[in-house]
Amino acid sequence: MFEAILLTVITASTPLVIAALGELVAERAGVLNLGVEGMMIMGAVCAFAAAQLSGSPYIGILAGIVGGGLFSLLFGFLTLTLVANQVATGLALTILGLGLSGQLGEAFVGLPGIKLQPIVIPLLSDIPFFGRVLFSQDLIFYLSVALVVGINWFLFRSRRGLKIRAIGDNHASAHALGINVIGARYLAVMFGGACAGLAGAQLSLVYTPQWVENMSAGRGWIALALVVFASWRPWRVLAGGYLFGAVGIGQLHAQILAQNLGIVIPSQFLSALPYAATIVVLIIISHNRRTTLINTPASLGKPFVPDR
Amino acid sequence: MKKLIIALAASAALLGGFVTGAEAQEKTKVCFIYVGSRTDGGWTQAHEIGRQELQKALDAKIETPFLENVPEGPDAERAIERMARSGCALVFTTSFGFMDATIKVAQKFPDVKFEHATGFKAAPNVATYNSRFYEGRYIQGQIAAKMSKKGVAGYIASFPIPEVVMGINAFELGAKSVNPDFKLKVVWANTWFDPGKEADAAKALIDQGVDILTQHTDTTAPMQVAAERGILAFGQASDMIAAGPKTQLTAIVDTWGAYYIKRTQALLDGTWKSEQIWDGLKDGILTMAPYTNMPDDVKAMAEETEAKIKSGELHPFTGPINRQDGTPWLAAGEKPQDGVLLGMNFYVEGVDDKLPQ
């Protein structure tokens, strides 16, 4: 049973982790995009529609990534080219995304979905327990792990990653050093959008292979909170996403266990557990003021216009 | 900005008056207000299908505008008032949470008729209507008891309101009529609509050993999970067979259309009056989706029960029934008042969940 529960947790946590990783890169570049929920739902509808039309969930994944990425360009144009306020633009992007996806998806409501099938990795999947949990998963799960490793390497081990962090910490100095701040931020925003789109694709192709309006149901907001929770570190995003997912699934099992034992606990209290747990863990890990400050991108949310 | 708006208002008022004037027509307006999206695949979609049937049936005489995704807070009152003002002769408010707003607006517009779904407050121009969903749940319970190998079913519930509690009880009573030891596990999703969470709840129940699933939430996600895990399940609100061709045993399908046609016709005939209607299987306000994925004897049993409920021979809540703690609730042969059912906040014997009081 433990194995089955773990598989459920992985499915529930993967979209949170992927969307949060994308947002992490955008925020490391100094851009606060609160439109994750909107980009995620756009990714979900694009992925579902493309999978339906082509018959292939892989085309669906691609469409989700492209859909989320293109949608984020709208945010990029407003906040980077026209230096509009990032917080408000992000929220407006969510409103627009929820409306637009509902409109686009109208024709696809109620169609049976196409589920992305797992890719069983030979040999590795034979390992007891871990083989089935970690090496018999779908492509998007593998991508989520690759993204954690890749982004961690990129941000902290590569030249371009260093530039991204420099831009996020002090865009004026970065510009003075000859780094193309706006260009890099466009790429970071689009990467964030693409990740949110991929997370959306996971919703409509893996988690619950179907399309219904508003199916992201607030997961974009949780992803945003996870970036803060992780103090802008990729590995902590992974940990935070899985913590949140695990407590969420755990509370459902706790309900059944309580029934078996005859204990009365209001289900609302159990439902509130993931949120409370996130706060408590953050309190425990954020007591060290210095490490938090080091990781927080100092230019986050601030507009930048190059001097000419 | 103000000046421009006024200027625009003046010029547009002329144009607008012209345009709407040209479109004016004699059709009676029958309006609908939905709490969710009309394509939610569940509760609201069932009402939307009913509205479409109504429009089709009386197309020459009526039009049926609607508002969707109206939250159950202060927005509801405004939305309903807007309908009354825009010339709706009859307004169907299709969610419990619209109850007080409906009553308030109805007081202001005595000439407009209102019908509120699933509530208990009425007025001379406010009727209420509801469906005896529990009749379908009872049949489901019987089927579950026949089909389950482990004798345990899982129930994905939304919120602890009487409607849901009544459904859980009816399911358990049906199951116990076949297998007195049948057990029911309940998981509260605390949402009507979140495909992900509903799927998680379904997986949790299956992992905890149930081999049949029923749901009182709106999306087909639990049905999909059941299909994937190879167990059987029941659909909710609409026929979910597309999500589980080899999984769905039957579904309680909300078929409001006939009711909407009946009431609108009464309005057109001038015979509409405020009633508190609680229709059941026999009236066609709910129907059972085809009995599938079960052997013929189980199907025959289900059909027989359905016929008995329709004829009035069988009432799912017929004593002797004990409460969860074993104390007697109904004596042998006794049937509860409708009011007791509508306010049900306790479980019958056999349900494992505990309701916080």
Next chain:
Amino acid sequence: MRIELEKRARVSTLFSLLSPLLALVLTLVFGAIMFWLLGKSPLNALYVYFVEPLLEIWSLHELAIKAAPLILIAVGLSVCYRSNNWNIGAEGQFTIGAITGSILPVLYPEWHSPMILPLMLVMGMAGGALYAGIPALLKTRFNTNEILTSLMLVYIAGLFLDWLVRGPWRDPQGYNFPQTKSFQIEAVLPEILSSGRAHWAFVFAIAAAVALWFMMRFMLKGFEVSVLGQSERAGRFAGFSARRMVWFSMLLSGALAGLAGISEVSGSIGHVQPVISPGYGFTAIIVAFLGRLNPLGIIASGLVLALTYLGGEAAQLSIGISDKVSRVFQGLLLFFVLSCDTLIHYRIRLVFARTKPAEVTG
């Protein structure tokens, strides 16, 4: 082609007035095209959307009802954001304010006294402030990021409300349905005018906006907010405490959100139920920035946003424009308003030549 921005030497007064107009024109043009593509009469659609709600008395009342919580919450948030404190949990503070404010009418329905309403409002504000005090405490004591804590507390508040109205606060005469008894008449926030439903929350909203505008503009506290918001270091040199500012701004915005919550429950709904807000706390964040974090600007932006909700509803009902299209349209409007504001601080130039920006001196 490339778009380049050039910073204006000073803020353009002309454009701070003109930019909303420009945004409106752009929205109208875009909206007209969109409605035309959908096969609707563009003029009629725009008329229904923007004008019709303003022509009737009842609808103006509804506008005030819808705008009041948005403005109340947003002006509080504007102080937070200006002082660089990121409270995004106003929705939760709204909910808790509604709950604490409702304690008296729910538990003492027989108490008929003119005292009850003022007490409810005070308790609502206190509840909202206390709830906002949690992220403030965590930020000042444990250095916990308030974005995360305030957001998580929104969900917790919602579930707490849900538990209350389905459990201990349920009306015993209400067939066990999840709502409390209707408030006694003394506990209902009265209407301002007899011509419609708008209640005192709108007055509170305007008063709060004006008061905060005055504070930001003329009082030392306002200066302190701006200085600490721009640079904590500079603030320290001026003898201001960032820690105290966390408390001040969070408690203030929490109290206003709490006031909005209890006003909404008491004035508009009349009892407590599981759903009391269509996301006011989140929408108010947009309202705050749309009003450029200026309390008077927020009055305008709150009214505009409320109008788009009313207009969207009217369009849905009378010309069959779906609520999804309405939301798309609302999003576009926000985009135009936000991008036109660029003109206030910058000159926009379209550069066609392929010269590198570095070669342009200026």
